[in-house]
Amino acid sequence: MIPFLDLRAQYEALKDEILPAVAGVFESTQFILGREVAAFEEEFADYCGTKHCVAVNTGTSSLHLALMALGIGPGDEVVTTPMTFVATAAAIAYTGATPVFADVDPRSYTLDPALIEARITPATKAILPVHLYGQCADMEPILAIAEKHGLPVIEDACQAHGARCNGRRAGSMGRAGCFSFYPGKNLGAFGEGGALTTDDDSLAEAARAMRDWGQKGKYNHVMPGFNYRMDGVQGAILRIKLRRLDAWTEARRENAAHYVRGLAGLDCTAPQTMPWADRHVFHVFPLLVADRAALGAALSAREIQNGIHYPTPVHLLGAYEHLGYKRGDFPVAESIADRELSLPMFAELTQEQIDTVCRAVGEALEGK
Numbered sequence: 001m002i003p004f005l006d007l008r009a010q011y012e013a014l015k016d017e018i019l020p021a022v023a024g025v026f027e028s029t030q031f032i033l034g035r036e037v038a039a040f041e042e043e044f045a046d047y048c049g050t051k052h053c054v055a056v057n058t059g060t061s062s063l064h065l066a067l068m069a070l071g072i073g074p075g076d077e078v079v080t081t082p083m084t085f086v087a088t089a090a091a092i093a094y095t096g097a098t099p100v101f102a103d104v105d106p107r108s109y110t111l112d113p114a115l116i117e118a119r120i121t122p123a124t125k126a127i128l129p130v131h132l133y134g135q136c137a138d139m140e141p142i143l144a145i146a147e148k149h150g151l152p153v154i155e156d157a158c159q160a161h162g163a164r165c166n167g168r169r170a171g172s173m174g175r176a177g178c179f180s181f182y183p184g185k186n187l188g189a190f191g192e193g194g195a196l197t198t199d200d201d202s203l204a205e206a207a208r209a210m211r212d213w214g215q216k217g218k219y220n221h222v223m224p225g226f227n228y229r230m231d232g233v234q235g236a237i238l239r240i241k242l243r244r245l246d247a248w249t250e251a252r253r254e255n256a257a258h259y260v261r262g263l264a265g266l267d268c269t270a271p272q273t274m275p276w277a278d279r280h281v282f283h284v285f286p287l288l289v290a291d292r293a294a295l296g297a298a299l300s301a302r303e304i305q306n307g308i309h310y311p312t313p314v315h316l317l318g319a320y321e322h323l324g325y326k327r328g329d330f331p332v333a334e335s336i337a338d339r340e341l342s343l344p345m346f347a348e349l350t351q352e353q354i355d356t357v358c359r360a361v362g363e364a365l366e367g368k
């Protein structure tokens, strides 16, 4: 069996460090926020090259807080991509604003800068690109369009810890960067977790207050508030794992390169690393094929786990039916969603396992 993701390998390798760190949090009784979370915030801000990091309970919360801190609410519009996990659009909807989609680039699968301006109206209050599958969106033109229209950019970097775009880190290019530490992400907690990064002092201050009931001093609730705090144990575990992130990322990148070599010449589209993406971190290894169901079944029959990210673009999901989109509105996103199949991808995957997967893909595509 070749798993899609193996979280046990990481745990086994770090157990001797993690268990005493978790015990330390228990002994301190700093179960929520506390020293470990504060230290993680400093270390993660440093890693991303931002002035501030505000640790929260999920990636979705980090997106919600970034939008709230920018004052986005009912009647406002936020331009984003339909080719993403539903949480990107959900966070916009939480504020009462409307997600407005623009199609993606057919090579990078990220928000196509050439299609953004047509979607901007007087109600637009932000642009929210997603660094999908671990590859940064084409940020330079996106930032230029945002500046021209006086709009802030919020980066959904939930799949892109440590990714770079023309030398700049994911989460450091827009007004705010939003990260998830869901266990399956490149930097995963042992439970839920998330963080907001920013250089903006007042945005950081507002997000910090809003994650803890909008308090400025105990019981002095001065703004909308939420219970979005990070647990102490997650802070302690993330500090340990952050030190390994670059080594794990290099392993993912080598695995991706090995896949690309092994799949060359087959009737499928392997992910392209774009010229602006000088560090793709391969959260997912997405393959595009004509008959995704047949390939998925053939791999499963050989005990090679596989996934789909994502079968339905957000504009066609039942939850967003009321926005009035229909099939054909975003043909590039729809075509990717129809053909995408994700192959096993994690740092500890071996070259032999990748060779086995590539052989199975080749045989399935040739109908053997």
Ligand SMILES: *Cc1c(COP(=O)(O)O)cnc(C)c1O
Binding pocket: 058, 059, 060, 061, 084, 085, 087, 088, 130, 156, 158, 159, 179, 180, 181, 182, 193, 194
């Ligand atoms: C995982 C993810 C989120 C949400 O993060 P959670 O921690 O699960 O709330 C948001 N956007 C994208 C692109 C994601 O992959």
